[in-house]
Amino acid sequence: MADDVAQAPARAWRVVLDKIETDLLEGRLTPGDRLAPERELSATLGVGRSSVREALRVLEVMGLIKTGTGSGPTSGAIIIATPRGGLAALLRLQVAAQGFPIADVVATRLLLEQWVVGTLAVDGEHDLAAVRSTLTAMDDDALSTEEFLALDAQFHLALADASGNAVVGASMAGLRTSIESYVQAGARRIPDWDATATRLRREHHDLIRAIDSGEADLARSLVHDHITGYYAAAGLTRD
Structure with a gap:
């Protein structure tokens, strides 16, 4: 039971990564596009918002997205190309x-x-x-x-x-x-x-x-x- 609990968060943020990877490969996302808000990703994928945030942190370290805080045109996560x-x-x-x-x-x-x-x-x-x-x-x-x-x-x-x-x-x-x-x-x-x-x-x-x-x-x-x-x-x- 303890192992299941420990593995659940890892599986959850992996779901977010897999979804974004699929969207990139199939052309639904391209550099310059903005990701859906955390709340929407959480609801659509059936994972907690903390898992969405963890996935976004991983993507930012990997150089695939740039995140902005607050509201307005510069907020949220944007796909970038910095391999x-x-x-x-x-x-x-x-x-x-x-x-x-x-x-x-x-x-x-x-x-x-x-x-x-x-x-x-x-x-x-x-x-x-x-x-x-x-x-x-x-x-x-x-x-x-x-x-x-x-x-x-x-x-x-x-x-x-x-x-x-x-x-x-x-x-x-x-x-x-x-x-x-x-x-x-x-x-x-x-x-x-x-x-x-x-x-x-x-x-x-x-x-x-x-x-x-x-x-x-x-x-x-x-x-x-x-x-x-x-x-x-x-x-x-x-x-």
Whole structure:
């Protein structure tokens, strides 16, 4: 009996999510549409208003709706299209809960970043201004290790954003905390950081030259070696 009581609220707010998902898939709801008021959703779906509010909080965290309080044209819940915010937030929560092994993060980086640089090399129309400005900032020899690695993470994220693929960009943004965490931890295991920083700078510049010259295969090879090379140099294990 206790288990039934504990599970009931979870089932109730899930009903709301399933209804909204179905309406989106079948075209009854589109970005810009306003959801029915809490009272109406509660009555229509046969769930309590607290369950409706819980479902709306989940949808807002996922980046699918924006809610406004009070009354008038800005009140209630509106369907929005911010997949990057929602996906990135969910990935960051998993990272915070230590749900991703380092080896899996590295493998995912390889999949995503090889696609990114290959795409950028093939299509020279992408805007790499943010990538180049970050690269310039990294050339400052006065940077601390922490500052350098924060810029390194920004460099790779800027490459993903430049690809124009929202899912790839969101995935990289969500993984950024995990990437920075293992990269920072690995730096402490490297005996000659200055030499490593010099090598990383050179690899970044080589990568951008390959992209600029349209050499997709070379760009993919360079980013693969760049990521796996640091992983190995830092003595990180595949546990």
